[in-house]
Amino acid sequence: MSELKTDTRLWSSKARNLSPYVPGEQPQHDNLCKLNTNENPFPPSPKVGEAIAKILEQQADDLRLYPAPESDDLRAALAQLYDLDVNQVFVGNGSDEVLALVFASFFMKERPVLAPDISYSFYPVYAQTFGVELVQIALEEDFSIDPDTYRQPCSGIIIANPNAPTGLLLSLADIRKLASEHSNAVVVIDEAYIDFAHIKDGNSDAQVSAVSLINDCDNILVTQTFSKSRSLAGLRVGMAFGNPSLIEALTRMKNSFNSYPLDKLAQVGATASVLDIDYFEKTRQQVIDLRQSLTAELTVLDYEVLPSHANFVFVRPKDGNASAVASALREQGIIVRHFDKPRIADYLRITVGTAEQNQRLIDALKELHIDTGVTAG
Amino acid sequence: MSELKTDTRLWSSKARNLSPYVPGEQPQHDNLCKLNTNENPFPPSPKVGEAIAKILEQQADDLRLYPAPESDDLRAALAQLYDLDVNQVFVGNGSDEVLALVFASFFMKERPVLAPDISYSFYPVYAQTFGVELVQIALEEDFSIDPDTYRQPCSGIIIANPNAPTGLLLSLADIRKLASEHSNAVVVIDEAYIDFAHIKDGNSDAQVSAVSLINDCDNILVTQTFSKSRSLAGLRVGMAFGNPSLIEALTRMKNSFNSYPLDKLAQVGATASVLDIDYFEKTRQQVIDLRQSLTAELTVLDYEVLPSHANFVFVRPKDGNASAVASALREQGIIVRHFDKPRIADYLRITVGTAEQNQRLIDALKELHIDTGVTAG
Numbered sequence: 001m002s003e004l005k006t007d008t009r010l011w012s013s014k015a016r017n018l019s020p021y022v023p024g025e026q027p028q029h030d031n032l033c034k035l036n037t038n039e040n041p042f043p044p045s046p047k048v049g050e051a052i053a054k055i056l057e058q059q060a061d062d063l064r065l066y067p068a069p070e071s072d073d074l075r076a077a078l079a080q081l082y083d084l085d086v087n088q089v090f091v092g093n094g095s096d097e098v099l100a101l102v103f104a105s106f107f108m109k110e111r112p113v114l115a116p117d118i119s120y121s122f123y124p125v126y127a128q129t130f131g132v133e134l135v136q137i138a139l140e141e142d143f144s145i146d147p148d149t150y151r152q153p154c155s156g157i158i159i160a161n162p163n164a165p166t167g168l169l170l171s172l173a174d175i176r177k178l179a180s181e182h183s184n185a186v187v188v189i190d191e192a193y194i195d196f197a198h199i200k201d202g203n204s205d206a207q208v209s210a211v212s213l214i215n216d217c218d219n220i221l222v223t224q225t226f227s228k229s230r231s232l233a234g235l236r237v238g239m240a241f242g243n244p245s246l247i248e249a250l251t252r253m254k255n256s257f258n259s260y261p262l263d264k265l266a267q268v269g270a271t272a273s274v275l276d277i278d279y280f281e282k283t284r285q286q287v288i289d290l291r292q293s294l295t296a297e298l299t300v301l302d303y304e305v306l307p308s309h310a311n312f313v314f315v316r317p318k319d320g321n322a323s324a325v326a327s328a329l330r331e332q333g334i335i336v337r338h339f340d341k342p343r344i345a346d347y348l349r350i351t352v353g354t355a356e357q358n359q360r361l362i363d364a365l366k367e368l369h370i371d372t373g374v375t376a377g
Numbered sequence: 378m379s380e381l382k383t384d385t386r387l388w389s390s391k392a393r394n395l396s397p398y399v400p401g402e403q404p405q406h407d408n409l410c411k412l413n414t415n416e417n418p419f420p421p422s423p424k425v426g427e428a429i430a431k432i433l434e435q436q437a438d439d440l441r442l443y444p445a446p447e448s449d450d451l452r453a454a455l456a457q458l459y460d461l462d463v464n465q466v467f468v469g470n471g472s473d474e475v476l477a478l479v480f481a482s483f484f485m486k487e488r489p490v491l492a493p494d495i496s497y498s499f500y501p502v503y504a505q506t507f508g509v510e511l512v513q514i515a516l517e518e519d520f521s522i523d524p525d526t527y528r529q530p531c532s533g534i535i536i537a538n539p540n541a542p543t544g545l546l547l548s549l550a551d552i553r554k555l556a557s558e559h560s561n562a563v564v565v566i567d568e569a570y571i572d573f574a575h576i577k578d579g580n581s582d583a584q585v586s587a588v589s590l591i592n593d594c595d596n597i598l599v600t601q602t603f604s605k606s607r608s609l610a611g612l613r614v615g616m617a618f619g620n621p622s623l624i625e626a627l628t629r630m631k632n633s634f635n636s637y638p639l640d641k642l643a644q645v646g647a648t649a650s651v652l653d654i655d656y657f658e659k660t661r662q663q664v665i666d667l668r669q670s671l672t673a674e675l676t677v678l679d680y681e682v683l684p685s686h687a688n689f690v691f692v693r694p695k696d697g698n699a700s701a702v703a704s705a706l707r708e709q710g711i712i713v714r715h716f717d718k719p720r721i722a723d724y725l726r727i728t729v730g731t732a733e734q735n736q737r738l739i740d741a742l743k744e745l746h747i748d749t750g751v752t753a754g
Binding site for chain 2: 006007008009010011012013014015018019020021022023026037039040041042043044046048049052053056057060061062063064065066067068069093094096097100104105106107108109125126128129155184185186218219227231232233234235236243244245246248249251252253254255256257258259260261262263264265266269
């Protein structure tokens with residue numbers, strides 16, 4: 001952006017010592033197959049645009065007024081969705097803002113916060129921002145989480161579930177165990193991808209969201225987002241569910257940073273999304289189905305695919321040359337995410353796209369295989 | 378919201394010790410004359426709704442994608458408006474979020490930050506949130522700011538200009554003096570209301586915004602908002618202008634809290650507002666004109682009215698019984714702001730409304746005067 005040498009003389013030491021989060025790139029040119037930031041391949045519910053358009057038609061003048069500071073209607077819709085009381089629901093400007101407030105509200109304590117060593121890369125950034133010690137607990141060899149490895153003093157635990165970038169799911173029994181073994185710590189379950197998780201337990205679907213635990217466990221806080229399963233990354237809405245005392249802490253913290261984080265249109269659009277249950281159920285099932293077929297095709301191509309419960313797959317070319325595969329795909333206009341980090345440098349995280357996008361990816365991988373021998377090293 | 382006794386056991390001490398900001402009330406019933414939160418009496422530019430509606434019509438599906446993280450188009454429009462480089466412009470989720478990032482980026486230092494004793498009541502809240510010592514410098518007897526009273530060691534200075542709730546304006550000469558006398562401190566000028574300031578200097582309009590100083594003074598940072606002069610409180614957009622190194626600090630801090638604070642629709646709507654210069658000039662002049670006539674009428678009613686450069690007036694009933702006047706007005710459905718604080722308890726802050734609203738206020742005050750004798754005693 002600038003060729004100037006940055007003059008940090010007037011910065012706080014906090015500002016100087018930050019290592020900000022680096023989101024996945026958002027290249028803007030056409031015909032790109034963007035499978036790198038886990039956006040939903042389907043558009044949001046048409047009701048979202050309709051509700052916002054209606055507000056603009058009937059009440060555009062009201063944009064001159066401050067929005068509802070606590071997003072009451074949206075929180076009421078979310079409370080109804082999960083059969084909760086409205087005071088068990090918090091909303092913010094994307095789940096990233098919610099997570100920042102979580103770190104400030106519950107983790108700024110003497111003891112460290114525990115998180116998996118391989119997880120959402122914003123967690124270490126928040127820890128630095130809020131001066132919190134983060135202890136990273138190693139995932140097992142198969143990238144699963146063993147709750148027993150979390151048996152150490154802490155102020156809190158944060159786990160993405162399904163975890164990113166692995167896509168693996170932790171069971172509710174394990175989450176309950178973590179909460180009961182750490183009754184003086186807040187256990188945060190970051191469920192950005194939970195709506196794509198699905199487990200058959202005999203003939204019925206087993207519950208996977210920890211929202212079902214919050215009435216039992218007063219130290220579980222669950223965060224979710226509209227950016228993935230609700231196809232609304234562009235609208236910036238995230239939420240948290242927990243017992244009213246936890247929600248009150250978040251509300252106080254919010255009102256000490258920024259009283260009105262959700263604009264009027266985002267509140268209206270997000271509310272419309274929550275109310276359109278049919279569309280939500282239909283599209284999330286489509287993503288799950290597409291994930292299953294993508295997984296099958298990658299397996300045929302000799303990729304190791306972790307069992308994903310998210311809208312992405314975490315895969316390893318059998319020879320491990322993930323970085324070369326990512327570069328070769330990029331030349332074909334297909335962007336996937338490669339993390340140049342210990343333990344996962346041999347893997348690629350690939351967002352589940354539309355059927356066409358997935359086919360384009362598979363075709364490109366087949367070409368690589370045959371023509372360039374990239375995956376052969 | 379809840380009758381439960383709050384259990385703060387799991388809160389951080391930070392969360393426990395906060396005294397969150399309390400915004401002016403937003404009662405929802407009809408026929409209320411809401412002159413308490415300094416919203417613009419005019420609607421936003423029609424181009425705002427049109428631009429958002431067009432995006433919804435043509436690209437609603439793109440809400441599934443993350444928005445531009447640095448709001449490039451909006452920043453480019455603001456840069457052009459003020460003849461700046463885009464790397465001198467920062468935007469955030471309302472100027473409240475921008476101010477929070479300012480405190481974290483520039484004021485978290487050993488030395489205190491200085492602010493007027495009577496000013497925006499969010500400043501002491503931010504100081505507490507970020508563990509910054511705030512030294513309040515007394516305004517003069519007439520509520521003006523004397524730059525000489527700021528001659529003390531500090532990490533920064535923050536001044537609302539025009540100040541709130543007084544409406545008084547500090548000159549650019551005084552701001553320049555503050556900046557040069559504190560070359561190792563960031564001088565933040567919070568210009569939420571600057572577009573309503575207007576000074577005739579001979580035959581031409583004198584410049585009042587400190588944005589004109591940022592190329593000269595590398596330690597001046599100016600914040601502004603879309604909530605007042607642009608009638609977009611409902612859209613949550615604020616901005617900061619300063620030298621590229623200051624902007625880079627804010628950007629890094631933002632990316633350590635929340636990478637995508639402005640949703641796609643807010644970016645599009647705010648950009649359309651900036652580009653509609655004619656509408657902006659017309660409505661801000663109308664507000665200024667309405668302020669002048671309201672001031673004249675209040676003066677006739679024997680109210681002392683401070684010379685306001687904002688979209689509100691700060692007034693004192695001659696007998697000082699401001700609280701009783703506010704209560705009596707409320708019974709008539711007219712809400713004004715009374716601050717029960719030292720030095721200003723005898724004053725009321727009244728937002729400039731439409732001609733009709735202002736007339737309703739004046740009529741109600743006349744009635745009070747005659748019928749109830751409130752102001753007499």
